[in-house]
Amino acid sequence: MKLHDNYxxxxxxxxxxxxxxxxxxxxxxxxxxxxxxxxxxVKEQAGWNIYKIYVxxxxxxxxxxxxxxxxxxxxxxxxxxxxxxxxxxxxxxRNYIEAGxxxxxxNEYGVRYIAVHDAHDSINDRNSYNISTPIxxxxxxxxxxEVSLKVRKTxxxxxxxxxxANSQAPFGYQKSPENRHILIKDEEAAKIVIRLxxxxxxxxxxxxxANRMNCEKIDSPRFYHxxxxxxxxxxxxxxxxxxxxxxxxxxxxxxxxxNMVQGKREVVSFKTKKMRTVPLEDWIxxxxxxxxxxxxxxxxxxxxxxNEKHRVNKTKKDTIGLFAGILKCSDCGSPLAxxxxxxxxxxxxxxxxxxxxxxxxxxxxxxHFIYETDVCEFVINxxxxxxxxxxxxxxxxxxRLLSSMKKAQSGETQAIRTKIKEAENRLTVIAxxxxxxxxxxxxxxxxxxxxxxxMSDFTxxxxxxxxxxxxxxxxLNGIQETTGEIDDWLYLISGYMELDTLDRATVTGLIENITxxxxxxxxxxxxxxxxxxxxxxxxxxxxxxxxxxx
Numbered sequence: 001m002k003l004h005d006n007y008x009x010x011x012x013x014x015x016x017x018x019x020x021x022x023x024x025x026x027x028x029x030x031x032x033x034x035x036x037x038x039x040x041x042v043k044e045q046a047g048w049n050i051y052k053i054y055v056x057x058x059x060x061x062x063x064x065x066x067x068x069x070x071x072x073x074x075x076x077x078x079x080x081x082x083x084x085x086x087x088x089x090x091x092x093x094r095n096y097i098e099a100g101x102x103x104x105x106x107n108e109y110g111v112r113y114i115a116v117h118d119a120h121d122s123i124n125d126r127n128s129y130n131i132s133t134p135i136x137x138x139x140x141x142x143x144x145x146e147v148s149l150k151v152r153k154t155x156x157x158x159x160x161x162x163x164x165a166n167s168q169a170p171f172g173y174q175k176s177p178e179n180r181h182i183l184i185k186d187e188e189a190a191k192i193v194i195r196l197x198x199x200x201x202x203x204x205x206x207x208x209x210a211n212r213m214n215c216e217k218i219d220s221p222r223f224y225h226x227x228x229x230x231x232x233x234x235x236x237x238x239x240x241x242x243x244x245x246x247x248x249x250x251x252x253x254x255x256x257x258x259n260m261v262q263g264k265r266e267v268v269s270f271k272t273k274k275m276r277t278v279p280l281e282d283w284i285x286x287x288x289x290x291x292x293x294x295x296x297x298x299x300x301x302x303x304x305x306x307n308e309k310h311r312v313n314k315t316k317k318d319t320i321g322l323f324a325g326i327l328k329c330s331d332c333g334s335p336l337a338x339x340x341x342x343x344x345x346x347x348x349x350x351x352x353x354x355x356x357x358x359x360x361x362x363x364x365x366x367x368h369f370i371y372e373t374d375v376c377e378f379v380i381n382x383x384x385x386x387x388x389x390x391x392x393x394x395x396x397x398x399x400r401l402l403s404s405m406k407k408a409q410s411g412e413t414q415a416i417r418t419k420i421k422e423a424e425n426r427l428t429v430i431a432x433x434x435x436x437x438x439x440x441x442x443x444x445x446x447x448x449x450x451x452x453x454x455m456s457d458f459t460x461x462x463x464x465x466x467x468x469x470x471x472x473x474x475x476l477n478g479i480q481e482t483t484g485e486i487d488d489w490l491y492l493i494s495g496y497m498e499l500d501t502l503d504r505a506t507v508t509g510l511i512e513n514i515t516x517x518x519x520x521x522x523x524x525x526x527x528x529x530x531x532x533x534x535x536x537x538x539x540x541x542x543x544x545x546x547x548x549x550x
Contacts, residue, residue: 006047007083007112010072011038014056014091031057034087041085041116051081061094064102076109088117159262162286166262170255171221172293174228183255183290189224190293196250197294201301206244206251211474213242220246245489245535251306254285257299258292261285264495279498307505321350322507323375323514329354330515330529332365338372349373352516366518370528375514376502378530383496383510386534390494398486420472423465430462489534510534 013034035053042048052075054068075081084106086092092115093099106113106122113122158165163181172193176182192213199209213220219227223240254261263284321338328335336352343349350372357365389397437454440446493510517529 006049007045008049008051008081009042009083009085010051010075010081011035011042011053012056012069012072012084012086012091013038013053014059014061014066014069014086016058016060031055034091037087038085038116048083051075061090061092064093064095064098073105076106076111079109081111083112083114085114085116087115089115089120091115156263156284159260159284160286162260162289164260164262168225170253171224171250172256173290183260185291185293186228189221189228192218193250193256193293196247197256197298197302200247200251201298201305206247209247210242210244215470215474218242221250245492248306249492251302255290256292256294257296258290259285259287260289279495307508321352322372322502322504323352326507326511326514327352327370327375328513328515329356329365329368330517330531331368332356334365336368336370336516368516368518370516370519370530374528375516375530379507379511379514379532380499380502382532383493384499386493387496387499390490391497394490394494398490416472420469423469423472427462427465430458430465434458434462493534 013031015031015034035055039050039053042050052072054072056066056068059066072084076084089099092102092113103113103122114120155165158181164175164183165181169175169183169186172186172189173183174186176184196209199212200206220240220242250256261283263278263282323336324338325335332354334354334356337355337358338350338352340348340350352368352370352372352375354365354368357367386397434455437446437451437458441448441451496506496510499506512533512535514533515531519526519528521527
């Protein structure tokens with residue numbers, strides 16, 4: 001039956017991995033077949049005109065954030081079409097709520113919507129309510145949920161069997177051409193991994209290693225992956241820089257000693273691409289699944305250094321405090337010394353006191369006394385608060401941290417840029433002066449001895465500036481790498497939502513230092529300020545700012 005109204009039609013075609021039958025894609029759902037069928041349908045309608053064909057290939061229907069679909073919605077809002085056609089309701093989407101909302105949006109913009117194979121035509125909704133449409137949309141969503149569940153179960157089973165089940169191989173490896181579930185070395189990237197481990201084991205800090213990578217213009221892991229594939233990097237708006245957090249993340253990855261580590265993150269819901277971090281104890285680790293890049297001896301040296309980064313003093317009983325080397329006095333900056341003391345009522349307890357006070361008495365500083373249990377409680381609560389925010393409000397928290405970090409660094413950045421500008425200007429002046437000196441010597445306006453002396457002085461200064469400039473640029477790059485470091489830190493911290501107890505590795509892995517104030521008495525109660533400075537993000541957010549993120 002032909003319809004005779006005139007319409008400017010937008011044809012929408014979509015296909016994704018979820019559109020499978022018995023492990024194979026339904027040929028009838030191919031983009032080509034969808035497009036051909038819908039073009040033929042439009043041609044059969046008198047006066048209808050195809051405005052544009054929109055295609056989203058390999059994009060799930062559980063989300064409506066799709067490139068071509070978004071383009072189509074912008075054209076609808078601009079009044080460029082009056083009708084949208086899909087093969088069936090599932091091509092529009094497999095999210096029941098969002099599908100219904102977008103059908104209502106079509107109505108609001110006066111756009112007719114037709115799903116040919118489901119016999120849905122929004123023009124009929126004006127006179128009666130078609131119950132079959134929402135039922136079909138619910139069934140489409142259930143189908144997507146079932147497929148998602150099967151995929152997750154399959155990936156988990158593969159992971160337990162030691163098969164690689166992720167889309168992107170870890171930096172240093174690539175998928176085997178014969179079997180994409182097996183990892184083989186990527187020799188080019190593996191050399192970088194070996195260099196990271198070797199330099200760190202030899203005493204170079206993660207920050208310095210990252211600066212060297214940036215200075216040598218070595219692609220960061222994210223950028224290297226897409227360059228190797230010859231594909232456009234979808235994260236091209238991010239800077240291609242290494243951060244100390246990236247270096248540390250690689251140094252901690254067991255994949256480099258031949259162990260397959262998977263299941264670190266999981267999808268929150270099949271309707272969204274949001275991920276959450278899985279607790280460490282639930283990771284799937286299978287040993288000796290592929291050729292290692294790093295020898296065990298080098299791995300052990302690196303991890304001994306990672307776990308013993310802070311110099312600490314032991315008690316007479318050779319006991320190391322959980323926060324030894326981390327806690328600092330807020331007034332004099334000295335470390336808080338760890339000791340154990342026996343109390344009649346509570347027994348033996350760990351505590352900390354200002355080391356300057358311990359060594360020199362009350363004229364040097366005050367005790368800044370604090371129990372280890374009190375620090376533990378405060379730190380666990382603060383870490384968990386960040387972990388929950390990182391998991392549930394990742395974008396807001398990242399934005400707030402980035403804003404605070406840039407604000408904190410603006411003065412430092414400007415100072416370094418000023419030094420760079422002054423150095424470059426001075427080099428220009430020296431080059432011009434050297435040229436003039438040479439011309440004066442050639443014109444016999446300058447004695448030989450004076451010429452040699454002046455040339456020596458200016459050349460020495462020129463060399464010193466040229467050696468200093470790269471260092472200034474590395475410092476500037478180190479300050480400007482904040483986005484990558486924040487992302488890495490959020491990924492790391494989000495794994496601690498269920499943290500109940502602290503160990504030394506967690507403390508030294510997450511925290512740079514903790515400052516403790518002197519105790520004061522207010523309204524009959526002892527109060528004490530504790531401030532945590534985390535690695536990579538320092539102490540950028542106050543308690544009030546963390547509350548504002550929620």
